[in-house]
Amino acid sequence: MVASIAEGPPRWSVVIPYFNEAAFIATPIGSAIAQQGTSLRLILVDNRSDDGSEACARQLLAGHPELEVVYLREETPGQNHALARGFAAVETPFVAFWDADTAYPPHYLASAERLLTGGPFVGAQAIDVYCDPLSPAGWLRRWRMRLTQRVLSRQGHTGSFGQCFRSDALRLAGGPLSLAWPFVLYDHELIHRMLKQGPLTGATDLWCQPSPRRSANAHVRWTLFERVLYHATPFALKDWFFYRFLAGRFERRRMVQANLRKRDW
Template structure:
């Protein structure tokens, strides 16, 4: 178990493991002031039917969330790392987490989302199909009935079949072949430091192979209220994405959408939940010693 302030890629953080005992999955969770949700999210992940390594990235929290996350990971005897990323924004935090991934597959999860026990197994079944490099989950509300979930799965899968070259899953429900994700450039704030990073990264990864879905891969985001500017794209942007994704994705993201998001100041760091947390520049955080 580790807590890391600065990345040192000359060292293998998993060198303590016995040979042949390495999981094939890593779960990456970036978080910022989400202490009220982290323990429940980690508890849900602890019930997974496949082994995984957990990488937690504190993106400058001021609410003690890092201690809550670490306590939850220890309580459930998870193999985990706790990293601190000083640069504000989800893209920067995901980039830091990906640098430490040593497994075949990696899932990006949100700190305020619950995952059923078969979540990683369902993602693995998708990624094991020939040519598939990314898997996506559909979202359902907490407490949904089984018939309602089946109906939502059917609706979601129908949309994915109708528009196979665009992303239908948010960042809380995406899983990747690690090699393909890195080959596509990973999470890169220089290339894309805006909101909707979950769609932009899928655009690049799908150059390496297919994205798949299944009725068994779903998750439950928190219904919490959010005090923030809208981070959604407009109807025109969404419709143009549907049309351009199969044939002109680069133009859509880097020449059309990026300029519009820049004018609306929808940077990755602005996903932060409260107005006073819309930070720019360095975030000062307590240092952690390497254990």
């Protein structure tokens, strides 16, 4: 029995949505198998892949019957639709959203659980690192981002690949899918809704390593002006920022979630 499995029901649900990720999905699956210090249930959501991604996942997990795995399929294109499908199957106290091309250290869930247990926090935001996390550059990145999280504590600082939540709070927030936000950057909109339920936290040891290919996503980025205004807008005005100001601009630029299925790699 591997260290990721503990006595009793799982504490975590790890939801991994994927669309044509046969070449990458072994990375987060390996991370799930290697988790230590807590227990998990793996929920894999196929978002209409046609490259054999699910078959790859099943083959990788065939040798790990001790790990509870749920295979789902979401026909509506869009990562947040797949996340919502996976979240509907969550029965655990905590849920983590992972991406299908991202690596997570063995202590990831245990670190997040310590942050979310016995305190006021409803969620934790992991730090994305694109080099060796233990190198000087990685250390600087982790501490700089943690300082940013503390200074700008009422904002989002990570994508869905690094979001960990208390399941009850996420249900109260309406779940991953918001019908009021059909645009890209839904992960920031989700953080905005979660902050209405309570504070978020993070830690320098709560980090992950997304694929470097994520730098090629110009079709889903907001402008520098929009980003600066996001940081400058007080939390009390964030509803206006998202649902009036930014939604109108994204609508004119057709920055809908279907853009997330376009790939520059």
